[in-house]
Amino acid sequence: MARITLDHIRHAYGPNPTSDAAYALREVDHEWADGGAYALLGPSGCGKTTLLNIISGLLLPSHGRILFDGNDVTNLSTQERNIAQVFQFPVIYDTMTVYDNLAFPLRNRGIAEADVDRRVREMLEIIDLSDWSKRRARRLTADQKQKISLGRGLVRNDVNAILFDEPLTVIDPHMKWVLRSQLKRLHKQFGFTMVYVTHDQTEALTFADKVVVMYEGQIVQIGTPAELFERPSHTFVGYFIGSPGMNVMPAQIDGSAIRLGNETIALDYAPNVAAGDKVELGIRPEFIRIGREGMPVTIARVEDIGRRKIVRASLAGQPIAIVASEDTELPAEPRVRFDPLALNIYANSWRVGREA
Amino acid sequence: MEKTWNNKAWFLVLPVLLLVAFSAVIPLMTVVNYSVQDTFGNNEFFWAGTDWFDEILHSARFWEALQRNLVFSFIILALEIPLGIFIALNMPKKGLGVPICLVLMALPLLIPWNVVGTIWQVFGRVDIGLLGHTLAALGIDYNYVRDPLDAWITVVVMDVWHWTSLVVLLCYAGLVSIPDAYYQAAKIDGASRWSVFRYIQLPKMKRVLLIAVLLRFMDSFMIYTEPFVVTGGGPGNSTTFLSIDLVKTAVGQFDLGPAAAMSIVYFLIILLLSWIFYTVMTSHDADA
Numbered sequence: 001m002a003r004i005t006l007d008h009i010r011h012a013y014g015p016n017p018t019s020d021a022a023y024a025l026r027e028v029d030h031e032w033a034d035g036g037a038y039a040l041l042g043p044s045g046c047g048k049t050t051l052l053n054i055i056s057g058l059l060l061p062s063h064g065r066i067l068f069d070g071n072d073v074t075n076l077s078t079q080e081r082n083i084a085q086v087f088q089f090p091v092i093y094d095t096m097t098v099y100d101n102l103a104f105p106l107r108n109r110g111i112a113e114a115d116v117d118r119r120v121r122e123m124l125e126i127i128d129l130s131d132w133s134k135r136r137a138r139r140l141t142a143d144q145k146q147k148i149s150l151g152r153g154l155v156r157n158d159v160n161a162i163l164f165d166e167p168l169t170v171i172d173p174h175m176k177w178v179l180r181s182q183l184k185r186l187h188k189q190f191g192f193t194m195v196y197v198t199h200d201q202t203e204a205l206t207f208a209d210k211v212v213v214m215y216e217g218q219i220v221q222i223g224t225p226a227e228l229f230e231r232p233s234h235t236f237v238g239y240f241i242g243s244p245g246m247n248v249m250p251a252q253i254d255g256s257a258i259r260l261g262n263e264t265i266a267l268d269y270a271p272n273v274a275a276g277d278k279v280e281l282g283i284r285p286e287f288i289r290i291g292r293e294g295m296p297v298t299i300a301r302v303e304d305i306g307r308r309k310i311v312r313a314s315l316a317g318q319p320i321a322i323v324a325s326e327d328t329e330l331p332a333e334p335r336v337r338f339d340p341l342a343l344n345i346y347a348n349s350w351r352v353g354r355e356a
Numbered sequence: 357m358e359k360t361w362n363n364k365a366w367f368l369v370l371p372v373l374l375l376v377a378f379s380a381v382i383p384l385m386t387v388v389n390y391s392v393q394d395t396f397g398n399n400e401f402f403w404a405g406t407d408w409f410d411e412i413l414h415s416a417r418f419w420e421a422l423q424r425n426l427v428f429s430f431i432i433l434a435l436e437i438p439l440g441i442f443i444a445l446n447m448p449k450k451g452l453g454v455p456i457c458l459v460l461m462a463l464p465l466l467i468p469w470n471v472v473g474t475i476w477q478v479f480g481r482v483d484i485g486l487l488g489h490t491l492a493a494l495g496i497d498y499n500y501v502r503d504p505l506d507a508w509i510t511v512v513v514m515d516v517w518h519w520t521s522l523v524v525l526l527c528y529a530g531l532v533s534i535p536d537a538y539y540q541a542a543k544i545d546g547a548s549r550w551s552v553f554r555y556i557q558l559p560k561m562k563r564v565l566l567i568a569v570l571l572r573f574m575d576s577f578m579i580y581t582e583p584f585v586v587t588g589g590g591p592g593n594s595t596t597f598l599s600i601d602l603v604k605t606a607v608g609q610f611d612l613g614p615a616a617a618m619s620i621v622y623f624l625i626i627l628l629l630s631w632i633f634y635t636v637m638t639s640h641d642a643d644a
Contacts, residue, residue: 058540078543091541093555104555108546152545 002068002160002193004032004055009064011050024050025061026217032210034069035191037184038222039208041198043240047217048197052163055195056083068160084153085163089170090145094138098129101137102151109156123155126182143171150179154186161193168203180207201241213237229284232344233351238282244310247288248346249318251281258345261316263295265338267345277347285310285323287342290330294337299330384623390616408617418618420593421601422625425577428512428597432576435516437569440523445557447528458528461521469518473585476514480586500587504594507587511595514582519572526568530561566637570630577626598622 011025025047032038040048053059055066057078065074073081084105093101102123106116124130127147132140137148146167153162164183168176184207187194198204204211205225213221213228213236220234221227232238238246252259256270258281265281273279290297290311297313297320304326311322315336322336345352391408393401412418447457464472480500482488491498500510534556542552580599583589589596589604596604602622606615 053540056540056544058543078540079546083544085540085544087537087541089535089537091537094559095555104547104551105545108548108551149541152541 003034003070004161004193004195005065005067005070006030006032006051006055007065007067009051009054009061009066011047011054011059011061011063023062023217025054028064028219030212030219030222032193032195035193036210037187037194037196037208039196039198039204039211040214041201041204041211041240042214043199046214048199048214049165051214052085052165052195052197055161056085056163057081058085082156082158082160083163084156084159084161086146086149086153086165086167088166090142090149092137092140092145092148094136096137097134098137098140098148099124099133101148102155105152105156119155119157123151126154126186127151143175146170147179150183157190157192159192161195164194164196166197166199168198176203183207201243205241213240215240230342231351232282235280235282235346235349238284238344242284242286244285244321244323246282246284246344247318247320248280248282249315249320251279251345253279253345258343260295261318263316265340265343267340267343271345271347271352273345273347273352278349280346280349282344282346282351283338283342285321287339288320288322289337289339290322290324290328290334291337292331292333292335294335297334297336299334302330387616387619390612391620392613394613404613408613409621411614412617412621417593417601418598418621421596421598424595425579425597428579429573429576431512432515432519433569433572435512436520436523436572437565439516440520440568441527441561441565443520443524444527444531445553447524449532458525461524461528464518464521465525467518469581470585472514472518473582476510476517476582477586480510502591504591507591507595510586511583514586515576515579518582519575523568523572526564527561530564531557534560562637566634569637570633573633574626574630577629 006028009025009028010023012023014022028051040051042048050059054061057073057076057080061074065072067073068081078085093104096104099120102120103116106119107113120133121130124133127150129144129147129151132144137145140148150167153159153164168179171179180203183194196204196207198207205228209224210222211225211228212219213234215234215236221232221237223231223233228237228241232241232246235246235248238248249260253271253273254264256267258265258267258271260281290313295315297315300312300314300319303310303312307326308323309326309328311324311330313320313322313334313336320336324330392404392406394404394407395401443461447461448454467475479485480488480498482492482499488498488500497503498506500507538556538560539552542556547555578599579597580603583595583597584600584603587595589600598618599622602615602618605611605618
C-alpha cells in the first residue's frame with residue numbers, strides 16, 4: 001500500500017507538443033493518500049486512462065515525476081512498481097484454467113505453491129467462481145472473464161495500488177452492482193490504495209471516498225461526492241455531476257449582489273471577481289424552489305421522472321432546470337427562488353469562493 | 357434466425373458447381389478411368405481392374421519416393437514453422453519498418469516456382485554460381501549434382517527461402533490482432549518473455565498457425581517444380597519425390613495406367629494426412 005504523489009505530470013503522445021491542446025494530460029500535481037479509494041471521473045478523451053497508465057508505469061510521462069511513499073518510481077517498470085491493473089475489456093489467458101489464471105501473477109513472482117493455492121482458493125471464493133476453477137477460461141462469459149481479470153489484480157495482496165480502467169463496462173447491470181459492493185468490501189478489508197477510472201458518475205460517487213474529476217487533460221476538482229455536488233469548483237463539474245446538471249447562467253457582480261438580467265440577488269459577501277472576467281452563476285436544480293414568490297419564469301415543459309419532476313423553464317432569457325417534488329403545484333404565473341446557500345459564483349469557469 | 361428452405365438457392369451455386377466439375381471432378385474421374393485400364397496406344401483400352409494399384413503398392417520405388425516425401429515435409433515443417441514464428445515475433449509492429457519488412461517478405465512468394473528453381477540451380481553451381489563458387493573457394497566440397505546430401509540441402513534451403521515468408525506473414529497477421537491490453541496485463545502480472553509467448557502470442561496465433569502448417573504440409577508434399585529444375589530428381593533417385601516419379605511414369609514412360617493409379621494413391625495420402633493434421637490441431641478447441 002502506498003501514498004501516490006503525482007509531481008507536475010504532463011504528457012503528450014506526439015513528440016514535440018507546441019500548445020496546451022497537444023497535451024493529453026496538461027498538468028497534474030496531486031497527492032493521493034495511502035489506502036484511499038479514488039475514482040477518476042470524466043468524459044471520454046479527458047486523459048483518465050493516460051493518467052492511469054502513467055501511474056502503473058505502462059506509459060512514461062513527458063514531464064514530471066511520480067512517487068510512491070516518497071520514492072521516485074518514474075523510471076521503474078510496471079513489475080518493479082508492484083501495481084495491479086484491471087482493464088476495460090477482460091484479459092484472460094485462454095489456454096489456462098480459471099485456477100491457473102489467478103495463480104499466474106503469484107507464480108511469476110516465485111511465491112510458494114502452498115501460499116499460491118491458499119490465496120487462489122480465497123479469491124475464487126470472493127469472485128464466486130470456485131466451481132469453475134478447473135475449467136478452461138476461454139469458454140466463460142464476458143462477466144466471468146472480467147471477474148477473473150479482477151481476481152488476478154486482487155489476488156496479490158502486497159500491491160502498492162490497484163488501478164481499475166472502467167472495469168465494469170462489459171458487465172451487465174445487476175452484476176455491476178454486486179461486483180462494485182464486493183470491491184468496496186475488499187477495499188475495506190485489505191486497505192489498498194485504489195484508483196478507479198470511470199465515466200459513469202453513479203459508479204464514481206458510490207464507489208469512491210474521493211472523486212477526481214478530469215476535464216480536457218486536467219484535474220478540475222478532487223472531493224467527496226458531497227463536495228462535488230454542493231460546491232463544484234468548475235462549471236464542468238457542476239454540469240457533469242448530477243442529473244440534470246447544474247444551471248449555469250451568465251451574470252454580473254455588483255458589489256455584494258449578483259445581477260441576472262433584470263433580476264438582482266443579494267449575497268452576504270462580495271465575491272472577488274476581476275473586471276473583464278466571464279462571470280457565471282451556478283445553482284443546482286434541486287435548490288430552486290418554484291412557487292408564487294421570487295423571480296418570474298416561463299415554463300417550457302415538465303418531465304415526470306417518477307417521484308420528482310423536472311421543470312424546464314426560462315429565467316431572464318436563460319434556460320433553467322428545476323427539480324420539484326411530484327406534488328408541487330405549478331402556479332399560472334410561476335416564480336422561482338434560489339436557496340442562497342446553494343449559490344456558486346464562477347469567474348472564467350472557476351468557482352469564486354466565499355473566502356477568496 | 358429462422359431457417360427457410362428455398363430450392364432456388366441451388367441455382368446460385370450452379371455456376372460454381374460447373375466450374376469445379378470442369379476443373380476438378382471431370383479430370384479426377386478421367387484419372388480414375390485410366391487407373392483401372394491398360395492401353396497400348398491407338399486409343400484401345402483393356403480392363404485391368406485393381407492390377408495397377410496392386411503393382412504400385414508393391415513396388416519399392418513407390419515406397420522410397422513416399423518416404424522421401426514424408427522426410428522432406430517433416431524437415432520443411434520443422435524448419436519453416438519455428439523460423440517463421442521467430443521472424444514474425446521480431447518484425448516491427450509500427451512505423452516505416454512495417455511496409456519495408458512486408459514487401460521484403462512477400463518478394464520470394466511473388467517469384468514463379470520454376471524461376472525459383474532456376475535461381476538456385478545457377479546460385480549453387482560450382483563453376484559460375486555465387487554460392488557454389490564461394491563454398492568451393494572456402495574449401496568446402498559442395499556439389500548438388502554429385503552428392504545426394506548436398507542435393508537435399510540445396511532443395512531444403514531453397515524451399516525455406518521460398519516459403520518461410522508465407523508462415524511469417526500468417527503469423528504476423530495473428531500477432532498484430534492481439535490487443536495491447538494483453539501485453540499490458542502480462543507486464544502487470546509480471547510475466548516473463550517466454551510466458552508472454554506461451555500464454556498470449558502462441559494461443560492467439562493458433563488458428564493462423566494451423567493454416568500455415570496445413571498449407572506448408574500440402575505444398576511441400578506435392579513439391580515438384582523446384583527440385584525438378586535444380587536436381588531433376590537426382591543424383592540417382594535421391595531427390596525423386598512422388599510427384600517427380602509420377603511425371604516420369606506418366607510423361608516419360610507413357611505408363612498411363614500405373615501413373616493414374618499412383619495419382620489416386622498420392623491424392624488419398626495427402627487427403628488423409630491433411631485430415632489427421634487438422635483433426636489433431638483442432639482437437640484442443642473442443643475440450644473445455
